[in-house]
Amino acid sequence: MRTRFDKQLEQLHVELIKMGSLCEQAITLAAQALDEPEPEVVKKVAAMEGEIDEKEREIENICMRLLLQQQPVARDLRIISAALKMISDLERIGDQAADIADLAPYIVRSSISSKVQIHNMAAATIRMVTLSVDAFVKNDLELAGSVVISDDIVDDLFNKVKGELLELIQKRNADPRAALDILMAAKYFERIGDHAVNVAEWVQYSITGIHQSDEHHLDAEKE
Amino acid sequence: MRTRFDKQLEQLHVELIKMGSLCEQAITLAAQALDEPEPEVVKKVAAMEGEIDEKEREIENICMRLLLQQQPVARDLRIISAALKMISDLERIGDQAADIADLAPYIVRSSISSKVQIHNMAAATIRMVTLSVDAFVKNDLELAGSVVISDDIVDDLFNKVKGELLELIQKRNADPRAALDILMAAKYFERIGDHAVNVAEWVQYSITGIHQSDEHHLDAEKE
Numbered sequence: 503m504r505t506r507f508d509k510q511l512e513q514l515h516v517e518l519i520k521m522g523s524l525c526e527q528a529i530t531l532a533a534q535a536l537d538e539p540e541p542e543v544v545k546k547v548a549a550m551e552g553e554i555d556e557k558e559r560e561i562e563n564i565c566m567r568l569l570l571q572q573q574p575v576a577r578d579l580r581i582i583s584a585a586l587k588m589i590s591d592l593e594r595i596g597d598q599a600a601d602i603a604d605l606a607p608y609i610v611r612s613s614i615s616s617k618v619q620i621h622n623m624a625a626a627t628i629r630m631v632t633l634s635v636d637a638f639v640k641n642d643l644e645l646a647g648s649v650v651i652s653d654d655i656v657d658d659l660f661n662k663v664k665g666e667l668l669e670l671i672q673k674r675n676a677d678p679r680a681a682l683d684i685l686m687a688a689k690y691f692e693r694i695g696d697h698a699v700n701v702a703e704w705v706q707y708s709i710t711g712i713h714q715s716d717e718h719h720l721d722a723e724k725e
Numbered sequence: 726m727r728t729r730f731d732k733q734l735e736q737l738h739v740e741l742i743k744m745g746s747l748c749e750q751a752i753t754l755a756a757q758a759l760d761e762p763e764p765e766v767v768k769k770v771a772a773m774e775g776e777i778d779e780k781e782r783e784i785e786n787i788c789m790r791l792l793l794q795q796q797p798v799a800r801d802l803r804i805i806s807a808a809l810k811m812i813s814d815l816e817r818i819g820d821q822a823a824d825i826a827d828l829a830p831y832i833v834r835s836s837i838s839s840k841v842q843i844h845n846m847a848a849a850t851i852r853m854v855t856l857s858v859d860a861f862v863k864n865d866l867e868l869a870g871s872v873v874i875s876d877d878i879v880d881d882l883f884n885k886v887k888g889e890l891l892e893l894i895q896k897r898n899a900d901p902r903a904a905l906d907i908l909m910a911a912k913y914f915e916r917i918g919d920h921a922v923n924v925a926e927w928v929q930y931s932i933t934g935i936h937q938s939d940e941h942h943l944d945a946e947k948e
Contacts, residue, residue: 566806569792583789590813664905671894671901678894682887682908689909 507572514564514585515639521557521592522635524550526628528599529694533624535606536615536687547603554596558589577711584708588638591697591704595631598690598697605683612680618666620684623659623691626652630698637705649702650714656695663688730795737787737808738862744780744815745858747773749851751822752917756847758829759838759910770826777819781812800934807931811861814920814927818854821913821920828906835903841889843907846882846914849875853921860928872925873937879918886911 528550535543565586568574574582609615630649637645667685670676707713751773758766788809791797797805832838853872860868890908893899930936 562806566792566802569789570796570802573793579789579793583785586809587813590810668901668905678891682891682905685905685908686912689912 517561524554525595529628532599532602535603544603551596551600558593561589580708584704587704588701591700595694595697598694602687602690605687608683612677614676614680618663626656627691627694634698634701643709646702646705653699660692740784747777748818752851755822755825758826767826774819774823781816784812803931807927810927811924814923818917818920821917825910825913828910831906835900837899837903841886849879850914850917857921857924866932869925869928876922883915
């Protein structure tokens with residue numbers, strides 16, 4: 503049974519990596535869409551969101567089978583329950599990338615995306631998503647911690663963007679509609695960062711049995 | 726075993742109702758906070774968010790025990806997996822209520838909350854949350870469907886609020902900073918509506934074995 507568990511766990515890792523890289527691609531395309539007026543890009547992100555949802559369900563099935571067939575306890579149970587939580591964060595990242603892409607056509611018309619630090623937000627969040635999934639697969643507590651810390655960078659960038667937009671509005675240097683839309687896009691990027699942190703915290707939990715927000719998390723007492 | 730399963734399922738229902746009502750209270754307080762300058766309210770919502778997180782973990786434990794001890798299949802398995810998904814949506818609703826409350830102090834200073842339909846958004850989303858949890862407990866497919874449909878109302882209200890804010894900004898009838906903050910608050914309410922829809926869709930799945938977004942959902946093929 504043990505080797506079977508390891509095989510299924512290996513499959514879980516592979517699918518999680520795929521789901522993570524789909525999320526990274528979706529965010530990258532969504533950020534592109536803010537500068538390019540191509541409706542193709544928006545469609546691509548929407549399609550990718552669908553793939554991400556599909557992947558979530560595949561991984562859910564793997565996890566449920568592992569739970570029901572292998573009856574894991576302690577560390578193994580934590581890995582599965584952490585994976586189940588991670589995929590719901592990754593799925594939301596896909597949603598948010600699609601939300602950003604949906605706003606893009608309105609934003610592109612104004613040249614506002616070049617006037618604020620939105621692309622720094624995109625770069626920072628993509629990095630967080632990559633590292634958080636890597637941390638799970640590599641079982642790397644330090645890497646997970648680095649993602650949790652880097653959330654401040656994204657939050658600071660959001661406040662910068664908000665301030666930049668406020669100034670543009672006050673000085674009437676931007677179409678207010680585009681300003682509101684890009685603020686929304688910035689918020690979505692910030693949320694993506696939050697979800698990456700959630701993923702990283704679930705990695706920490708799967709390794710240590712302790713969740714950031716709780717000293718007595720899901721079956722930690724089984725240890 | 727069957728009766729034991731039913732007992733645990735009953736407990737699951739009770740805890741879900743509690744979690745749902747905590748969410749409703751949190752949203753209600755957050756909406757209040759937009760008009761009242763009381764820092765107490767903001768603190769209350771933050772405390773409630775903590776309670777909601779705690780409740781999520783309690784319910785997670787109930788679900789994991791049900792999965793591991795009872796080895797449910799088909800409908801029973803769907804109920805547990807749906808509950809596991811629902812609580813992550815309810816937990817996010819708590820986060821969003823706290824996010825709204827955090828914005829409140831900045832919004833209250835301007836009288837802007839009375840100039841836009843934000844409170845209609847609050848009322849509509851609270852109703853959606855209540856009905857979605859009721860639908861799960863009462864096992865009511867029709868009720869779940871009504872929540873899914875009513876999402877349009879919240880989305881329309883968000884666009885109304887956005888338009889109202891845009892006009893206020895263009896006519897210089899509002900502090901732009903407060904306008905940006907209340908737009909964020911409106912977005913959080915809209916998200917709460919989305920999460921209530923997710924809950925309702927998981928109720929539909931638990932009853933029918935078919936998830937809105939997927940014809941071959943988690944173990945539906947076991948039917």
